[in-house]
Each structure stands twice: as structure tokens, then as C-alpha cells.
Amino acid sequence: MQYVDFEMGGAPSSLSVKEHAPLSTPAGKVKVSVVSFGINRADTLQRQGKYPAPKGESSILGLEVAGTVVEVTDGVTEFAVGDKVFGLVAGGGYATEVIAEPSHLMPIPDDMAFFEAAGLAEVFLTAYQCLRTISHVKPAERVLIHGGASGVGLAALQLCRHWGVHSAVTASSESKLLQCKENGAELLINYHTQTFDEEIRNAWPSGVQMVLDMVGGDYLNKNLNVLSQDGRIVYLAMLAGRYADNLDMALLLSKRATITGTTLRNRSDAYKAELVQDFTSTCLPAFSTKDLNVNVDTHYNIADITKTHTRLEANDTMGKLVVSW
Incomplete structure (x- = not known):
């Protein structure tokens, strides 16, 4: 098989395609x-x-794939050889073949291309986990989504629209905000020219029930400021730095706020299987009807693999980057 190798600590230019023995x-x-x-x-x-990579998992990069099942072991009943599938892997996705837990895979929806399916699982399952599994958002509630033009942000906006949840979003440019609006955002905030907590309080005086934040840094107290009582803040990443500003404990206590940090990669197989099952039954049919869609920024050939990491690290994306062999 072929796979993408990399130099630990190296630049995107260290990514290169190499040969590997077939996987058992x-x-x-x-x-x-x-x-x-x-x-x-x-x-x-x-x-x-x-x-x-988590202990025991492939050190090859890659957390989501789309392709065709070519081997099924005894006892596996979910899929058969020839099935077109997509889903999560804990590593090894940057390769022409990968070993997968069948309960972490889903059938590719009708009329969806492989490259689109390859950009679906990680962002939509992450957004679904944050909005529904952790925060239990309900129709007519209000949600603030930071990094709205990211893959997860756009997926979260679509899920909010799908469920009848009101959404506000922050992004860095008018073009990104326009894409957010097309994906369901109702309140658009350019964080370069506007102060998001002021904009939220002016538009929605009673605040938001949930904040989805992948920025971190100095956003913590501002997030608390726009949170309604008993609201939830979910942290996914720390693009602005791993340390937050001084936590306003009085604000936290008065709001009875819940702050949660979450990842998906290091969750148990059972957790991922349940998440995939819930998403498959409640949301996957909406991709066939086009009520939900995968936002692909660019579809690359494997020869351009270095461009994908360069662009992602420069925050130069609106939606998913996907690669085909």
C-alpha cells in the first residue's frame, strides 16, 4: 500500500508518499x-x-476516510465486501488502505462522492457531540459558534438550522461570514471589527444557552458574559493559546455555568460507536435530501498533500480540505 510519511516536528514540506507492506x-x-x-x-x-497517536493506534496520520470495504473478518455483520463507507479511524487515514472498527463506519449516502464523504465524519460528529450529546441543545435555543467558517463551525451551523436552533457566529472576514450565513448563521460578527460579547448582548439581551469555542485564549470571560443562566460552554481547541485569562468566578457562579473541554480522537471505541449510531439514525438521511451538506473548500490530489497542511496552519480555509489518491 501507499501512505503519507512525515518528519516529526517537520514542516508541511516533510510530507511525502511512501510504500508500506499490505495491512493484516x-x-x-x-x-x-x-x-x-x-x-x-x-x-x-x-x-x-x-x-x-493514542497508544496502540497507527502512527500514520489521518482520522477520517472514505472508500470501499475490501476485507471483512469473521463475526462482522455491519458491512460486506464492496460496500462504500466513510467514517472515523484513530490513525492511519493517510493511506490507500486502513483497518477500521466497523461500528465507526457509515454507509455513504446516495449520490455522494467519495471526496465529499471523506470530509463528513470528523466535523459533523464533533459538532453533533458538542451540540447534542454534551450540551443537549433544543429547538429555539440560541448558540454562539466561534470559528464559524471552519469545518466544525459550518457543520454546527447546519445542525442548528436543521434542529431549529438560533445561531450567532464569529469569523475573520466578510467572505467567511457570508459562507456562515449560507449555512444557517443568523447573527454575523466579524471579530476583527466588532466585539462579540457586545454584539450578542445588543441582539440577544438574555444571552445564549451554549457557546462552542475552538479559539480559547482570552475568550473565556467574554463567553461567560454572553451566557444565559445555566448555560454551557464547550471547548474544542485552543487556536489562540492554551491559557485563558483570569476566570471571573463570580460570573461563573452567578450564571451557574458549565464549562466542558472535549476531544473525539481519544474517546473509547464504545463511545464513538454510540455517537456514530446516534448520528446515523438522526442525521445521515438529511444528506440524501440535501438538508445537510458537506462544505468542501478544496479537493486535492495526493500530489498536493503539502498544500493542505500549509493552508490549514495559515487558517486559510472555509470548510474541509480533502485529498484523493
């Missing part, structure tokens, strides 16, 4: 012939040496 398929798993794979920030962090 352990009992209870399936082998997928990968057509396309998605690019995620976890991949760039792993290349930089800041986010190692």
Missing part, C-alpha cells in the same frame, strides 16, 4: 480501500509532535 486485518475489524481522506488540525499537530 485483525478479528472483528474490516479493511477499507481508501479513495479519499479528510485533513484535520489534529493531523498538523501530530506532524508537529504536539499530538501523538
Whole structure:
């Protein structure tokens, strides 16, 4: 098989395609012939040496794939050889074949291309986890989404629209805000020219029930400021730095706020399986009807793999970057 190798701590230019012996398929798993794979920030962090693969998992980059099942071991009943699937892997996605847990895979919706499916799982399952599994958002509630033009941000906006949840969004440019609006955002905030907590309080005086934040840094107290009583803040990443400003405990207590940090990669197989099952039954049909869509920024050929990490690290994306072999 072929796979994308990298130099630990190296630049995007260290990514290169190399050969590897075919993978053996352990009992209870399936082998997928990968057509396309998605690019995620976890991949760039792993290349930089800041986010190692979980113990026992492949050290090859890549957390989401789309392709065709080519081998099924005894006892696997969810899929058969020839099925077109997409889903999560804990590593190894940047390769022409990958070993997958069948309960972490989903059938590719009708009329969806492999490259689109490759950009679906990580962002939509992450957004679904934050909005529904952790925060239990309900119709008519209000949500603030930071980094709205990211893959997760756009997926979260679509889910809010799908469920009848009102959404506000922050982004860095008018073009990104326009894309957010097209994906369901109702209140648009350019964080370069506007102060998001002031804009939220002016538009929605009673605040928001939930904040989805992948920025971190000095946003913490401002998030609390716009939060309604008993509201929830969910942190996904720390693009503005790992340390927050001094927490206003009085604000936290008066709001009876809940602050949660979450990741998906290091969750248990059982947790991921339940998440995939819930998403498959409640949301996957909406991709066939086009009520939900995958936002693909650019579809690259494997020859341009270095461009994907360069762009992601420069925050030069609106939606998903995906790569096909």
C-alpha cells in the first residue's frame, strides 16, 4: 500500500508518499480501500509532535476516510465486501488502505462522492457531540459558534438550522461570514471589527444557552458574559493559546455555568460507536435530501498533500480540505 510519511516536528514540506507492506486485518475489524481522506488540525499537530497517536493506534496520520470495504473478518455483520463507507479511524487515514472498527463506519449516502464523504465524519460528529450529546441543545435555543467558517463551525451551523436552533457566529472576514450565513448563521460578527460579547448582548439581551469555542485564549470571560443562566460552554481547541485569562468566578457562579473541554480522537471505541449510531439514525438521511451538506473548500490530489497542511496552519480555509489518491 501507499501512505503519507512525515518528519516529526517537520514542516508541511516533510510530507511525502511512501510504500508500506499490505495491512493484516485483525478479528472483528474490516479493511477499507481508501479513495479519499479528510485533513484535520489534529493531523498538523501530530506532524508537529504536539499530538501523538493514542497508544496502540497507527502512527500514520489521518482520522477520517472514505472508500470501499475490501476485507471483512469473521463475526462482522455491519458491512460486506464492496460496500462504500466513510467514517472515523484513530490513525492511519493517510493511506490507500486502513483497518477500521466497523461500528465507526457509515454507509455513504446516495449520490455522494467519495471526496465529499471523506470530509463528513470528523466535523459533523464533533459538532453533533458538542451540540447534542454534551450540551443537549433544543429547538429555539440560541448558540454562539466561534470559528464559524471552519469545518466544525459550518457543520454546527447546519445542525442548528436543521434542529431549529438560533445561531450567532464569529469569523475573520466578510467572505467567511457570508459562507456562515449560507449555512444557517443568523447573527454575523466579524471579530476583527466588532466585539462579540457586545454584539450578542445588543441582539440577544438574555444571552445564549451554549457557546462552542475552538479559539480559547482570552475568550473565556467574554463567553461567560454572553451566557444565559445555566448555560454551557464547550471547548474544542485552543487556536489562540492554551491559557485563558483570569476566570471571573463570580460570573461563573452567578450564571451557574458549565464549562466542558472535549476531544473525539481519544474517546473509547464504545463511545464513538454510540455517537456514530446516534448520528446515523438522526442525521445521515438529511444528506440524501440535501438538508445537510458537506462544505468542501478544496479537493486535492495526493500530489498536493503539502498544500493542505500549509493552508490549514495559515487558517486559510472555509470548510474541509480533502485529498484523493
